[in-house]
Amino acid sequence: MSEDEFEGLEEPYSEPRGKLDTPREDKKAVTITSEQRRRLEEKLEERRLEQQIADYEFE
Numbered sequence: 001m002s003e004d005e006f007e008g009l010e011e012p013y014s015e016p017r018g019k020l021d022t023p024r025e026d027k028k029a030v031t032i033t034s035e036q037r038r039r040l041e042e043k044l045e046e047r048r049l050e051q052q053i054a055d056y057e058f059e
Contacts, residue, residue: 032040
């Protein structure tokens, strides 16, 4: 390869300043209580079982 194939790739790149230091609002960690976690896990397990039953009945 000759060097002229890479023409234009030598432009300087600079990261946006100050924007990467602060977390995005939609990406902040959500804190939940152990009770909330337990209820969510129960709902998830219930949905898994319902899906297994539906898959079994479909076959």
